[in-house]
Amino acid sequence: MASGLVALLDDVAGITKLAAASLDDTASAAGKAGAKAAGVVIDDTAVTPRYAVGFTPDRELPIIARIALGSLRNKLLFLLPAAIALSAFAPWAVTPLLMAGGAYLCFEAAEKLAEVLLHDDDHAEDAPVATDPATLEKEKISGAIRTDFILSAEIMAIALADIADKPLPMQAAVLAAVGIFITIGVYGVVALIVKMDDIGLHLAQKTLLPVRLIGRGLVRAMPVLLEGLSAIGTAAMIWVGGGIIVHGLEHFGLTMIPHAIHHLAELAGHAVPFAQGAVEWLVTAVGSGIVGLLIGALIVLLLHKVKH
Helix, strand or coil, X not given: CHHHHHHXXXXXXXXXXXXXXXXXXXXXXXXXXXXXXXXXXXXXXXXHHHHHCCCCHXXXXXXXXHHHHHHHHHHHHHHHHHHHHHHHHXXXXXXXXXXXXXXXXXXXXXXXXXXHHHXXXXXXXXXXXXXXXXXXXXXXXXXXXXXXXXXXXXXHHHHHHHCCCCCHHHHHHHHHHHHHHHHHHHHHHHHHHHCHHHHHHHHHCCCCHXXXXXXXXXXXXXXXXXXXXXXXXXXXXXXXXXXXXXXHHHHCCCCHHHHHHHHHHHHHHHHCHHHHHHXXXXXXXXXXXXXXXXXXXXXXXXXXXXXX
């Protein structure tokens, strides 16, 4: 009896060690995959705060919370199973789907730019305008979750590409971990950004003069920061969408545009050797952004022609 109990305990200890090693491998893989998706995470963080602009302070955090829940639902209920299914049965479909998502990002950003630059009064008259705050809030949240779906798909795809050689159960665990922690990180930062003016107002009421000055500075700076983040978010959608399409073209052997961007980036980097890496990244981002802007503008133009 005793020897049987000892053997059982040894087996349990062995299983525990294997489970711990598996969890450690999963955590390590999730960390690496999440780090590779950092660029899209930054874009997601820049895009989201603009959806909370224009609402009363008491509605800002509830809006961010609902967008975060929608983002988590996107990642865990839709994108994770789809990613695992694609990895198992149709890995060839990942790139075309990503390119379609990239084109949607380019279209959405180009449409916003067109509305700002062209002041399309006819478009404004045709489009229904929500006057009820609850309806407007619902529309904003829906738009944010749709945009998040594309950015989340890119995050999950980048993570999946980094663990494509792992067993399917580990792929699922890593993608779930990446989705949860990135969502918490992104929307935690977004919540902090949109509430910075309230924090500044609280500090402005303190006794110490330096603290009051910091608070007043935050209050004055936040409208400018939020507007700037809105512009950064639009630019980020063009950059990310264009980058997805450029990488997709290269994947399918259509290398003229990707090679041209890469060649220009190398030339610019060699011209500034003390900051070669940064310059190459900047030129690549600008090149991807130009491609994204052209594609987005073309889609907007085509849809405008179809509409009229």
